[in-house]
Amino acid sequence: MELIWKSWAPKKCQFFIWLAVHKRCWTADRLERRGLPHPTCCVLCDQVEEDIQHILIGCVFAKQVWFQMLSKVGLSVLAPQAADTSFEDWWIKIDKLAPTVFRKGINSLIILGAWMIWKQRNDCVFNGASPNVQRILTHIEEEAHLWCLAGARELTRLPVANG
Numbered sequence: 001m002e003l004i005w006k007s008w009a010p011k012k013c014q015f016f017i018w019l020a021v022h023k024r025c026w027t028a029d030r031l032e033r034r035g036l037p038h039p040t041c042c043v044l045c046d047q048v049e050e051d052i053q054h055i056l057i058g059c060v061f062a063k064q065v066w067f068q069m070l071s072k073v074g075l076s077v078l079a080p081q082a083a084d085t086s087f088e089d090w091w092i093k094i095d096k097l098a099p100t101v102f103r104k105g106i107n108s109l110i111i112l113g114a115w116m117i118w119k120q121r122n123d124c125v126f127n128g129a130s131p132n133v134q135r136i137l138t139h140i141e142e143e144a145h146l147w148c149l150a151g152a153r154e155l156t157r158l159p160v161a162n163g
Contacts (some may be wrong), residue, residue: 104154
């Protein structure tokens with residue numbers, strides 16, 4: 001998927017997205033197939049079995065994060081909908097729907113959002129943290145600032161929603 005490598009993001013985040021798109025992340029479904037211990041339900045929503053598609057766009061927690069994150073730049077209409085079941089397909093759709101002038105910034109933001117949702121999931125699994133939408137949004141803003149300082153100039157071009 002070209003969007004991964006053409007978007008500005010730290011290499012570890014790009015590699016994570018590549019793993020996610022290829023369903024290679026160590027989620028409960030993958031652990032179960034290998035007979036390894038795993039959570040019975042998604043640790044972010046506690047509603048359904050966990051797989052990478054659920055974690056990134058199907059989970060109610062992830063949907064809230066995406067909606068609020070995209071709302072901050074005036075693009076809440078691009079947030080995942082119920083019909084969106086594939087992270088890759090959703091991202092490709094966003095890339096086509098986003099205004100051309102903001103595409104590169106949006107693509108970096110999508111990588112950042114997915115990375116931070118994954119980190120929140122891991123914090124819950126390994127450290128017993130509780131999912132918190134406001135905390136992850138704060139972390140996303142802080143990390144976006146650092147990414148801009150490191151070279152993600154297109155993130156600074158995203159519109160800031162009024163209000």
